Amino acid sequence: MKIFKFGGASVKSAESFRNLAHIVKTKGGERQLLLVVSAMGKTTNALEALLGQAYHQQHFDADFQQLKHYHLQILYELIPQQEHPATQRLEQLFELLYTQLSGITQNDNFDKVYDQTVSFGELFSSSILHYFLTEQDVYNTLVDSRKYIQTDTNWREAKVDWAWSERLIRRDVPALLQEGLVVTQGFLGGTNNGLTTTLGREGSDFSAAIFAYCLDAGSMYIWKDVDGLLNADPKHFPDTVRYPEISYQETVEMAYYGASVIHPKTIKPLANKRIPLYVKSFINPEGEGSRICDCRFEVIAPAYIIKEKQCLLSFGVKDFTFISEKNLGTIFNALSELRIKINLMQNSAISFSICTDYNEDRLHRLIQTLQDQFVIHYNTDLKLYTVKNYDAASISRIIEGKQILLEQRTRTTFQIVSR
Numbered sequence: 383m384k385i386f387k388f389g390g391a392s393v394k395s396a397e398s399f400r401n402l403a404h405i406v407k408t409k410g411g412e413r414q415l416l417l418v419v420s421a422m423g424k425t426t427n428a429l430e431a432l433l434g435q436a437y438h439q440q441h442f443d444a445d446f447q448q449l450k451h452y453h454l455q456i457l458y459e460l461i462p463q464q465e466h467p468a469t470q471r472l473e474q475l476f477e478l479l480y481t482q483l484s485g486i487t488q489n490d491n492f493d494k495v496y497d498q499t500v501s502f503g504e505l506f507s508s509s510i511l512h513y514f515l516t517e518q519d520v521y522n523t524l525v526d527s528r529k530y531i532q533t534d535t536n537w538r539e540a541k542v543d544w545a546w547s548e549r550l551i552r553r554d555v556p557a558l559l560q561e562g563l564v565v566t567q568g569f570l571g572g573t574n575n576g577l578t579t580t581l582g583r584e585g586s587d588f589s590a591a592i593f594a595y596c597l598d599a600g601s602m603y604i605w606k607d608v609d610g611l612l613n614a615d616p617k618h619f620p621d622t623v624r625y626p627e628i629s630y631q632e633t634v635e636m637a638y639y640g641a642s643v644i645h646p647k648t649i650k651p652l653a654n655k656r657i658p659l660y661v662k663s664f665i666n667p668e669g670e671g672s673r674i675c676d677c678r679f680e681v682i683a684p685a686y687i688i689k690e691k692q693c694l695l696s697f698g699v700k701d702f703t704f705i706s707e708k709n710l711g712t713i714f715n716a717l718s719e720l721r722i723k724i725n726l727m728q729n730s731a732i733s734f735s736i737c738t739d740y741n742e743d744r745l746h747r748l749i750q751t752l753q754d755q756f757v758i759h760y761n762t763d764l765k766l767y768t769v770k771n772y773d774a775a776s777i778s779r780i781i782e783g784k785q786i787l788l789e790q791r792t793r794t795t796f797q798i799v800s801r
C-alpha cells in the first residue's frame with residue numbers, strides 16, 4: 383500500500399482540490415492508498431490568530447466569518463448542491479469551532495486549548511476532501527486520525543504512543559484499504575480520554591510517516607509545490623538543483639537544520655522500515671521528483687539551509703570561574719523545562735552560547751530562571767545559515783556581505799549565525 387500526503391498548498395483552492403483528485407486517480411489507484419491532508423492554505427495561521435483573539439477576550443466574529451466563507455466557497459465550487467451532507471458537516475464543524483472559541487478564558491491552559499482549536503483546520507479539509515472524492519466516484523472512508531494516533535498530553539508537540547497507535551491502526555485500517563481509499567487528517571493526534579493533540583507545526587508529513595510505519599507501507603509520497611528535494615529553498619536561491627536520489631541521513635540533517643520542505647520527524651519511522659519517500663510536484667506530477675531512501679553517494683551538491691527568526695543567547699559566569707559541566711547542567715535543565723531547543727551551541731572559557739528559535743515568552747522565562755547565576759545577553763532577529771557538504775565556493779557565497787555573530791564547522795557542515 384501507499385501513502386500520499388497533501389499539504390496546505392495543495393488544497394488551497396477548488397482548483398487545487400481538482401488537481402489533487404486528478405493525481406489520486408492517475409497515480410494512486412482505487413484501493414490500498416491512504417491520503418493524509420493538512421489544513422487548507424494558511425488556515426492553521428488563521429486559527430492561531432482567532433485563538434489569540436478569543437484568549438485575549440477580543441472580538442473574533444469578523445475573522446471567523448472570513449475563514450468560514452473561505453471554506454464554504456471552495457466547497458460550493460466543488461459540490462454546488464446546498465443541501466449536500468458535506469455542507470451540513472462543514473456548517474456543524476464551524477458551529478463547534480465557534481462554541482470552542484466562545485468558551486475560552488485566560489484561565490485556560492493556552493497550549494491545551496490551542497490543540498482543541500487549531501485542529502479544526504484539518505477537520506475541515508479532510509471532510510471536504512472525503513465528500514469531493516466521493517462525488518468524483520473515488521470510493522473512500524474518512525478516518526479520524528485522533529482515534530488512531532495516540533499521544534500523551536504534551537500539548538502542541540505531543541509524543542506518540544507508538545505501540546498503542548500501531549495496534550489501533552492495524553486493527554481497522556487494512557480492511558478499509560482493501561475496499562478503497564482512506565482519507566485522514568495530518569497534524570492531529572488524540573489522548574486516551576478523547577482530547578485532541580497536535581504533533582507540532584507542519585507536522586502532517588510526520589503523521590503520514592506514522593501511518594506508513596504502522597501499515598508497513600511500500601512507499602510514501604509528499605506532494606509539494608516544488609520539483610522535489612532541492613539543494614536550497616527556491617524562494618531564497620534562484621539556481622537550485624534537485625537531488626534525484628538522496629539518503630535518509632542527508633535528508634534528516636537538512637530537515638533538522640531547517641529545510642522546511644520536510645518535517646524533521648518524518649524520516650526516522652520511514653528509515654526504520656526502509657520505506658522510500660518520494661517528494662513530488664503537484665504542479666508537475668509527471669516530473670521525476672526525489673527519492674529518499676537507504677542509499678549513499680560520495681559526491682553531493684552542497685545544500686544551503688536558512689533558519690529564520692533565531693535568537694543567540696550567551697550565558698556568562700559571574701565570578702570568572704570557567705564554564706563547567708555543572709553550569710551547563712543548570713542551563714540544559716532550564717532549557718529542557720521550558721521546551722527550548724538548541725539549534726547550535728558553542729562554549730568559551732567563561733561563557734556558553736546557544737542559538738534557538740525565538741519565542742519571546744520562553745526567552746523571558748529562561749532569563750528569569752537563570753539570571754541569578756549567569757550574566758545573560760541575547761540578540762534576536764537573526765538567521766542561522768547552514769551549508770552541508772560545503773566547499774570553498776559555497777562558503778564564500780554564504781558569508782558574503784554578512785555580519786557574522788558566530789561561526790562553526792565540522793568536516794561536512796558549515797554554519798553561521800548572522801543578521
Ligand SMILES: Nc1ncnc2c1ncn2[C@@H]1O[C@H](COP(=O)(O)OP(=O)(O)O)[C@@H](O)[C@H]1O
Pocket residue numbers: 388389390391392584605606607608610611612613614615616617641642643644
Ligand atoms: N531544500 C528544499 N527543497 C525544496 N523546497 C524547499 C527546500 N527548503 C525549503 N523549501 C520550501 O518548502 C516549500 C514546500 O513545503 P511546505 O510549504 O511546507 O509544503 P506544504 O505545506 O504544502 O506541505 C517550498 O515551496 C519551498 O519554498
Ligand SMILES: N[C@@H](CC(=O)OP(=O)(O)O)C(=O)O
Pocket residue numbers: 388389390391420421426427503568569582583584585586587
Ligand atoms: N496545518 C498544520 C500542519 C501541516 O503540516 O501543514 P502543511 O502540510 O501545510 O505544512 C500547519 O500548518 O502547521
